[in-house]
Amino acid sequence: MSFTSRRRVAMTAAAALSALALAACGSSDSGSSSGSGSGSSAAADGAPTLLKSGVLQVCTHLSYKPFQFKDDSGKVVGFDVDVMDLVAKKLGATQEIVDIDFAQITSGAVFAAKKCDAGAAATTINDKRKQAILFSDPYFDATQALLVKKDSGITDLSGLKGKKIGVQTDTTGADYTEKNKDANGYEVVVFDDLPTQLAGVLSGRVDAAINDNGVVFDYAKDNPTTEVTKEFNTGEQYGFMFKKDDANGTALAKVTNEVLTAAKADGSYNDIYKKWFGVDAPK
Numbered sequence: 357m358s359f360t361s362r363r364r365v366a367m368t369a370a371a372a373l374s375a376l377a378l379a380a381c382g383s384s385d386s387g388s389s390s391g392s393g394s395g396s397s398a399a400a401d402g403a404p405t406l407l408k409s410g411v412l413q414v415c416t417h418l419s420y421k422p423f424q425f426k427d428d429s430g431k432v433v434g435f436d437v438d439v440m441d442l443v444a445k446k447l448g449a450t451q452e453i454v455d456i457d458f459a460q461i462t463s464g465a466v467f468a469a470k471k472c473d474a475g476a477a478a479t480t481i482n483d484k485r486k487q488a489i490l491f492s493d494p495y496f497d498a499t500q501a502l503l504v505k506k507d508s509g510i511t512d513l514s515g516l517k518g519k520k521i522g523v524q525t526d527t528t529g530a531d532y533t534e535k536n537k538d539a540n541g542y543e544v545v546v547f548d549d550l551p552t553q554l555a556g557v558l559s560g561r562v563d564a565a566i567n568d569n570g571v572v573f574d575y576a577k578d579n580p581t582t583e584v585t586k587e588f589n590t591g592e593q594y595g596f597m598f599k600k601d602d603a604n605g606t607a608l609a610k611v612t613n614e615v616l617t618a619a620k621a622d623g624s625y626n627d628i629y630k631k632w633f634g635v636d637a638p639k
Contacts, residue, residue: 404447404607406473412444412451415472415597417458420550422574422632423478424453435570435632436476439495440596442624443474443615459526464488467599474608475597478568480528490605491595492612495625497638498594500529501572502586503557503565510564511585516542522553522562528592529566557582568592570633 407413416436419425424434432453444451454472461475462485480498481491504510510519513536520543523530533544545562547553554575556562565572569587576582596612599605619625620637629637 402607404473404604404611406447406449407470408452410449412440412447412449412474413454413472414440414451415454415456415461415466415475416477417461417549418455420478420571422570424476435496435628436478436596438628438631439616439619439625440474440476442619443596443612446611446615461597462489462526464600467602467605473598474612477597478570478594479597480592481595482528486600488600490598490600490602490609492598492609493616494593494595495616496570496594498590498592499569500532500566500588500590500592501569501584502588503554503567503572503576503582504563504585505557505560506581506583508563513540513542513586516540516564519543519563520545520561522547522556522565524548524550524553524567527567528590529568532588532590533566554579554582 416424416432418432420434422434423436424432427433432455437451437453441451454466456466456471458477460466460471461477462479466472466475467489475489478496478498479485481494485491502510502513510516513521513533517540521533522545523533525546525548530544530546537544545556547556550567550571553565553567554572557565558579558581566588569584572584576584596609598609598612616625619628626637629635
């Protein structure tokens with residue numbers, strides 16, 4: 357969502373075409389509609405406008421715990437949610453989550469179709485994605501992590517020769533795994549989402565899985581028969597997403613960057629980080 361990460365970016369022209377199909381796809385956790393605002397231009401004073409008055413609609417792809425997931429009551433919570441709540445507050449709005457296919461966010465299709473004002477999905481900033489979407493400043497550093505069953509004896513990719521490794525489609529982890537497949541002799545099994553990918557390790561469908569460190573360590577904590585045996589430093593940083601080459605998207609990114617800077621200065625970012633990861637944010 358490391359992200360990184362989450363991912364294979366469509367070109368901008370393809371994004372515009374895929375946006376036509378979005379009217380019939382994607383679901384909102386709170387039943388959101390496309391709203392009445394144009395979302396195409398900022399106000400005269402440069403302040404951003406929202407698709408729905410008083411509501412910051414944020415696209416994500418559930419579930420990606422602890423960044424975005426539903427708690428026992430069905431409410432969407434997580435690290436990204438709390439940070440974007442700060443942005444919503446700055447805008448005098450409340451956040452509304454729109455759960456939609458990850459590739460539709462990273463391709464920019466959701467913005468062309470006016471499904472949301474912003475995207476927050478633990479998404480790695482990379483050059484390919486920058487062709488289709490506008491990123492905020494980085495807000496989280498991530499690596500890739502290898503999840504296996506305890507006592508499997510697998511400590512690195514080299515231990516997977518002749519075995520199966522699970523990846524989540526359109527992610528940095530999937531790219532990294534494919535890149536190293538020939539050198540290590542494993543079979544790659546692709547899953548549509550994080551929960552089924554990691555559950556594949558528990559069930560034995562795959563021998564290992566690779567994804568962003570935040571979500572993988574969280575899963576191992578909740579499933580003690582699994583463990584993380586290796587991290588791969590891929591130099592990833594997450595960014596929030598907005599409509600590219602658009603005055604309003606640029607204005608929203610500017611406000612988000614201001615909020616991130618202020619939150620890191622006043623300690624509220626660290627409070628959110630510690631809430632979800634149990635340690636202070638890296639300096």
